[in-house]
Amino acid sequence: MNHRLPVFLLLLTLCWISAVLHASELREDTALDAREVTALKAAFRQNRAAIEGLTCQMRQAVISPSRDQPVVSEAEVAYLAPDTLLIDYEGEAFVLIERTRLTQLIPGEDEVEVSSLDPDQPAMETMLRELFNGRIDQLPGGYDERIYGLPDAYRVVLTLEPGEDPHLPTMIEVELATDSLDVRHVALTFPQGYGMRFEFRAYDKSVVPDAAYLEPFRQRHE
Amino acid sequence: MTRRLAIVLSLSVLSVALVLLLLRGATFETDILTIFPEELESVRHLKTATSEGAEEDWDFFLVSTQPGEVVQLPIAELAAQVRALDTVAAVEVTTDPPVPKHLLGAAILKRLSPEIFAEMVERFQPDSLQATLDDNLRKMRGPMWSGSSALVMDDPLGMRDFLLRETGGGRSMPGAAYVRVQLKPETRTDSDILATGQAIESLRGESGWLMGGRTAYHYQIATVLKQDLVLSSGFVLLAVSALFLLAYRSLSGMLVIFIVQLIAVAVALLVGLLCYNSLSIISISFGCVILGVGIDFGLLSYHAAVGNCPAHERRSIRRSIAMSAVTTIAAVLTLQLSAFPGIRQLSVLVGAGLAAAAVLFILLPPEWWSFGKKTLRGGRSPRLVNALSRKPALFMGGALLIAGGLGLSLLGRTVFDFSPEHLIPRELEAAQVDQWFAEQFRAGQSESMLRAKLSDPIRAENRQSWDPALTVRALELLRENGFTRPDSLSSVMLLRELDTWHATGLDYDRFSIAEAWEKLPVELSAAATHELVQIACLTLGAVTLALLIASRSVAVTGLILLTLVVGAPITAALASWLGGGITLFAVLALPLLFGLALDYAIHVALPVCMGQTEEGALAWVLPPLSLAAATSIIAFGALGFSSFPLLQNFGLTLASGIFAAFFTASCFTAGAGLLYQRARQKSTPSA
Numbered sequence: 001m002n003h004r005l006p007v008f009l010l011l012l013t014l015c016w017i018s019a020v021l022h023a024s025e026l027r028e029d030t031a032l033d034a035r036e037v038t039a040l041k042a043a044f045r046q047n048r049a050a051i052e053g054l055t056c057q058m059r060q061a062v063i064s065p066s067r068d069q070p071v072v073s074e075a076e077v078a079y080l081a082p083d084t085l086l087i088d089y090e091g092e093a094f095v096l097i098e099r100t101r102l103t104q105l106i107p108g109e110d111e112v113e114v115s116s117l118d119p120d121q122p123a124m125e126t127m128l129r130e131l132f133n134g135r136i137d138q139l140p141g142g143y144d145e146r147i148y149g150l151p152d153a154y155r156v157v158l159t160l161e162p163g164e165d166p167h168l169p170t171m172i173e174v175e176l177a178t179d180s181l182d183v184r185h186v187a188l189t190f191p192q193g194y195g196m197r198f199e200f201r202a203y204d205k206s207v208v209p210d211a212a213y214l215e216p217f218r219q220r221h222e
Numbered sequence: 223m224t225r226r227l228a229i230v231l232s233l234s235v236l237s238v239a240l241v242l243l244l245l246r247g248a249t250f251e252t253d254i255l256t257i258f259p260e261e262l263e264s265v266r267h268l269k270t271a272t273s274e275g276a277e278e279d280w281d282f283f284l285v286s287t288q289p290g291e292v293v294q295l296p297i298a299e300l301a302a303q304v305r306a307l308d309t310v311a312a313v314e315v316t317t318d319p320p321v322p323k324h325l326l327g328a329a330i331l332k333r334l335s336p337e338i339f340a341e342m343v344e345r346f347q348p349d350s351l352q353a354t355l356d357d358n359l360r361k362m363r364g365p366m367w368s369g370s371s372a373l374v375m376d377d378p379l380g381m382r383d384f385l386l387r388e389t390g391g392g393r394s395m396p397g398a399a400y401v402r403v404q405l406k407p408e409t410r411t412d413s414d415i416l417a418t419g420q421a422i423e424s425l426r427g428e429s430g431w432l433m434g435g436r437t438a439y440h441y442q443i444a445t446v447l448k449q450d451l452v453l454s455s456g457f458v459l460l461a462v463s464a465l466f467l468l469a470y471r472s473l474s475g476m477l478v479i480f481i482v483q484l485i486a487v488a489v490a491l492l493v494g495l496l497c498y499n500s501l502s503i504i505s506i507s508f509g510c511v512i513l514g515v516g517i518d519f520g521l522l523s524y525h526a527a528v529g530n531c532p533a534h535e536r537r538s539i540r541r542s543i544a545m546s547a548v549t550t551i552a553a554v555l556t557l558q559l560s561a562f563p564g565i566r567q568l569s570v571l572v573g574a575g576l577a578a579a580a581v582l583f584i585l586l587p588p589e590w591w592s593f594g595k596k597t598l599r600g601g602r603s604p605r606l607v608n609a610l611s612r613k614p615a616l617f618m619g620g621a622l623l624i625a626g627g628l629g630l631s632l633l634g635r636t637v638f639d640f641s642p643e644h645l646i647p648r649e650l651e652a653a654q655v656d657q658w659f660a661e662q663f664r665a666g667q668s669e670s671m672l673r674a675k676l677s678d679p680i681r682a683e684n685r686q687s688w689d690p691a692l693t694v695r696a697l698e699l700l701r702e703n704g705f706t707r708p709d710s711l712s713s714v715m716l717l718r719e720l721d722t723w724h725a726t727g728l729d730y731d732r733f734s735i736a737e738a739w740e741k742l743p744v745e746l747s748a749a750a751t752h753e754l755v756q757i758a759c760l761t762l763g764a765v766t767l768a769l770l771i772a773s774r775s776v777a778v779t780g781l782i783l784l785t786l787v788v789g790a791p792i793t794a795a796l797a798s799w800l801g802g803g804i805t806l807f808a809v810l811a812l813p814l815l816f817g818l819a820l821d822y823a824i825h826v827a828l829p830v831c832m833g834q835t836e837e838g839a840l841a842w843v844l845p846p847l848s849l850a851a852a853t854s855i856i857a858f859g860a861l862g863f864s865s866f867p868l869l870q871n872f873g874l875t876l877a878s879g880i881f882a883a884f885f886t887a888s889c890f891t892a893g894a895g896l897l898y899q900r901a902r903q904k905s906t907p908s909a
Contacts, residue, residue, distance in 0.1 A: 062362045064375050066705045073363035093364035107364040108357050165315070192710075194375055196366060 032147045032154075040147065040154060041136065047181045048134030053080045053208030056200050058087060065193030077200065078209040083119075085129040086214055096217045097129045103217065124168065128198065131174065131183045141168040152178050169195075234477060237484035241491065281410075281437035282403040282422060285655050286430060295429035301401045303425045309409035309418045314402050324712040328719035330385045336683040342384060346692040348699070354380045355703050378705065379696055381713040405437065412500075415441050434655020442652050446865045447501075454860040455509030459483060461860075462517050462853040469849050470524070475591050479520045482582045486512050490575030494567070501571075502564035510873070511572045514857020514880075515550060515818065516579035518850040519543055522825075525846050527588035542828055545772060546821040547580035549765060553817025556757045561749055572814070607840045610892055614900075618893030621788060621886055629791030638747070638804050688724050693717040750809050757813045765820060778831045781894055785823035786816065789879070789886040796878030805868060808875035815876055818854065819883035822847060826887045830895035831902075840896075844888055851884035 032040065058077045061070035078086040083099040095104040099119050105112045117123060122138040130138050143158035158172040175185035186198040284300060297315055305313040334342070345354060358374040366375075373382060405418060419441030422433060433442075459480065467476040487509050494501055522543045554576065557569035610617050696717060700708040708714050762783070769779040793815070797804050829843050858880060861873020 060363075060366075062366060062375060064705075066700075066707045066709075066711050068706045069704055071359060071362040071704075087365065089364050092360075095365035104365045107360040167316075 030149050032149055036149075037145075037147050044136065044176070044181050045134040048132065051079070051081055051132070051205060053078070054132070054203055054205045055079070055207060055209060056204065057202045059197075059199040059201075060089075061197040061199075063193070063195035063197065070197070078213065079129070079132045080209050080211070080214070082133045083129070084214065085132060086209070086217060087128075088217075094217055096214065097126055102126075127172075128186065131186065139172075141165055143172065150175075150178075153184060154178060154181075231477070233481045234484070237481050237488060240488045241484055279404060280402040281405045281415075281435055282418075282433055283435040283438070283655055284401040284403070284422070284426065284431045284433055286400070286432075295426060295431065297399055297401060300426060300429070300431060304401065304403055304422060307418060307421050309405055309414050309421075310403055311406040312404040315399055316402060317399050324715035324719065327382050327385055327712070327716040331716070331720065332681065332684060334681075334684060336681060336687065339681070339684040340687055342381075343687055343689075343692065345380075345384065346695060348695065351379070351696060351699055354378075355699060359703065376711055377713040378700065378703075378711065379713040379717075381716050401431075402435070410437075412440075412444070416444060419445070432651050432655050434652040438652040438655070450864045450866070450869065451509055454863060455487065455513060457863075458510050458513045458857045458860045461856045462513060465849065465853055465856070466517070466521070469845075472524075472591075475524055478586065478591055479517060479524075482520060482579060482586070483513050483516055485582060486516050486575040486579035489578035490571040493574040494571050497570060498567055502567050505564060505567045505571055510857045510861055511568075511814065512575035512579065514854040515572075516576055516583075517853045517857075518821065519547060519576075519580050519583040521846040521850050521853075522546075523583040523586060524591055525842065527586075527591045541772075542825050543580075543584065545768075545824055545828075547576070547584075549768065549820050549824070550817040551576050551580070552764060553761055553813050553820070556761050556813055559757055559760070560753050562753075606888075607844055610840060610889075611896065614893035614896035616893070617889040618897065621890035621893070625788045625791050625886070625890075628795035632791065632795055632798060635798055638809065685724060688720050690721040690724055693721050754809055754812060758816065761813055761816060769824075773828065773831070775831070777898060778827055781831070781891060781898065782820065782823040782827050784894075785827075785883075785886050785891045786819055788890050789819055789882040792882035792885065793875075793879040796882060797875040800874045800878055803871075804875050805871040808872045812879075815879040815883070818880055819886070822851070822883045822887035823891050826891045827895050830892060831898055840892060844892070847884065847888065851880055854880045 054077075056077045058075040060073045060075060062072075063070045073089055075090065076088045078088070083097075085097045086094065087096075088094045089107070093105045093107040095102065097117070100117050102115045102117055102125055103112050117126060122140045124140055127139065130136060139158070141164040142161040143164075144161055146157045146159075148155045148157065154176045156172075156174040156176070158174075160168055160170045169188040169190055171187075171189040173185070173187040173189075174183060176182065177184055180203070182203050183200050185200070188196045190196075284304070286297070301313050301315050304310060331339070331342070345351065355378055358378045358380055361374045362378075374380070377383065403422070405414070409415075409418065415437055419433070419438065426433070462483075463476045463480045466479055467473065470476075490509075490512055494505065526543070551573050554569050554573045557565050560566050560569070693714070697708050697714065700711070700714070705711065709718075766779060766783065769782055770776070773779055794804065797808070825843055825847050826840075830840060855877045858873045858876040861869050862877070864870050864873065
């Protein structure tokens with residue numbers, strides 16, 4: 001009997017600590033109203049405009065309905081304002097997005113693939129770059145937009161409107177850190193259970209990537 | 223009289239409204255294969271292959287006839303407008319193939335050369351398969367921005383990659399963009415399909431977009447069938463009424479014929495709607511048949527009713543009306559023995575319509591034929607009748623010579639054509655869209671077209687070199703590499719297709735649509751010949767018996783039956799020249815022609831051979847008979863304007879046959895009948 005009370009109190013304490021730690025998850029997300037959304041977008045653009053360049057780490061997960069576990073890979077990201085984004089997959093593959101060109105090397109391939117980009121035309125391929133430079137309204141297709149406020153982040157949920165091109169993601173979720181407005185997480189959901197997730201961490205805005213750093217990637221196809 | 227006219231006019235309007243209402247409610251069977259008997263093996267194969275190939279989720283395809291050029295209605299705008307329709311569930315602008323990719327992949331696989339297929343099988347060696355899987359999993363760890371990278375998510379075994387490399391010279395070009403439309407499941411009814419098809423047609427206007435797809439076939443065939451039915455029947459109704467008006471100058475008579483004919487068509491349509499879920503393509507000719515044959519009863523009824531017809535001729539005419547109604551309906555109903563569902567349905571509709579027409583014309587009080595006092599100008603015999611009376615042997619011999627000459631002209635010519643390739647109108651837009659997909663495939667080596675190739679046979683060598691154990695091995699390996707639910711992968715679905723072909727053993731035959739089409743004419747020909755002989759023998763037996771009882775004369779019965787023999791080569795020659803040969807369905811309708819020819823022979827032979835005065839009988843019979851033949855020729859000839867080649871041939875063959883029947887009856891039968899009558903009168907001592 002004497003032992004039961006301390007054990008009970010200990011369990012109670014653990015439950016309380018757990019509840020406090022996960023309070024944010026238990027709390028229901030609150031959707032921002034139109035005024036708050038406008039203010040947030042303006043703040044985001046301002047924040048992005050101030051960035052000359054940055055580096056960060058990216059974790060990519062490819063989700064397939066035929067697999068329990070996603071296929072995960074790590075990459076180094078280098079962004080040079082306003083139009084250049086490099087994602088380097090551990091030296092084995094890369095994608096370089098520039099103003100009018102997309103260059104990529106597929107793992108196991110010897111030759112890079114190059115495709116042209118229209119700077120005035122929204123494209124799904126450049127979506128990650130637009131999250132760095134702030135052109136967040138440039139998305140192909142029509143999406144219904146909701147933004148929720150979390151304790152330490154904003155969650156942007158874009159749902160593809162009925163009748164839009166079915167090749168586009170049916171849902172795009174973006175999570176921004178409340179304080180820095182840095183992109184922490186992007187999730188793309190495709191029809192039939194396919195999806196992709198990108199997690200960004202270890203931002204370093206103090207070091208602007210040198211153009212020379214990007215040159216070897218450019219030269220791969222030249 | 224005014225009251226009667228008002229009733230007649232009201233009845234006309236009501237009859238037209240009734241037919242239009244019934245026609246609106248009618249559903250048409252648009253699957254061309256339903257007109258063939260299921261007993262035939264090739265038909266069963268074709269039906270299986272068609273159902274296997276019809277795994278399309280999309281109902282309509284809209285393709286541009288000028289890809290790449292500026293069209294009046296841009297593709298995005300067209301898609302947006304179609305999307306706004308209430309019946310539409312989804313609209314896509316795409317260059318993707320119109321059927322699931324694994325089916326297309328399977329369609330390519332089964333046609334690969336045995337060497338390349340063997341190379342594909344080699345890829346299923348354990349080491350090779352693991353290497354492919356490792357390679358594709360590696361790709362999934364890299365950038366996924368290109369289509370080829372995204373492909374590996376659904377195809378880690380690299381099946382489609384292999385197929386594209388082998389069939390597209392390394393890379394497959396996408397086909398031109400097109401719009402595909404999916405209907406809501408609850409709107410896949412006949413009326414909704416027609417409404418949606420019409421709405422899409424009005425949206426695209428004259429902008430150069432073609433409409434195709436599985437449901438478009440349904441819509442277009444149903445639309446063409448309704449148009450054919452309304453146009454041909456409407457034309458026939460107006461033409462025969464006008465012909466009647468010209469011949470007899472009787473507006474009231476024309477109105478009565480118009481109403482009775484419409485009511486007969488309405489009765490047939492009503493019987494069709496009550497007995498069948500949908501009307502077959504063959505059956506739509508019922509309107510013309512009823513109108514063409516039914517008017518014969520009307521003409522004779524008119525003759526028997528008007529004022530100055532002698533009593534003994536009136537009795538004779540009435541007797542021939544009753545006999546011709548019974549023999550024609552009996553001949554039509556023998557088609558119930560046919561194995562062809564469309565022909566059986568046609569016989570019910572025509573039988574019901576003719577019965578209605580015959581009953582109405584027989585029961586019609588004589589005063590309804592004329593609102594005033596009407597008499598026929600029967601005082602003067604036509605010149606032809608006079609000539610016939612003077613030289614009957616010349617007419618009889620002439621008819622025999624012509625029949626013999628025409629019969630000889632057929633030597634070395636193909637009279638019967640049982641090939642089924644002309645079943646679908648070539649000008650049907652959906653058929654043009656299928657051709658568009660085929661051209662896309664050929665031009666760009668794209669996957670867009672293979673829809674029509676889905677039902678092609680798998681190569682026998684490929685089927686032999688495949689082993690379902692390879693699929694099992696691939697599944698095991700996929701599970702070992704983290705693909706815990708591999709069945710949803712398109713490469714696995716493709717392998718399952720191969721397994722199915724291999725497992726059934728019958729697959730080569732089942733999918734051998736080409737072989738089935740080749741076998742079809744032979745089987746149809748055998749079935750049709752068997753049926754024709756059976757039906758002809760039965761009809762001939764029944765008719766001979768009926769004629770013997772009615773005429774009590776072997777000679778008269780023989781003369782009537784001989785008329786059919788003389789008319790046969792004339793029919794065959796005319797049909798061969800006009801309609802390009804007698805096709806399957808025209809052959810099956812020959813019993814109907816047989817009944818009509820018998821009618822003409824009976825109308826001429828009975829009054830001439832059994833009547834009291836030979837010339838008088840001919841003068842009363844031949845003019846209305848010539849009108850009846852003209853109206854019947856118009857009725858069946860109108861089917862020559864049909865969009866369906868099989869109906870065109872059906873109409874032209876029957877029109878030729880009716881002409882031959884009339885010609886033989888008026889020359890050979892009348893001539894022979896007169897000679898017989900004179901011989902009989904000579905041998906009978908005068909009182």
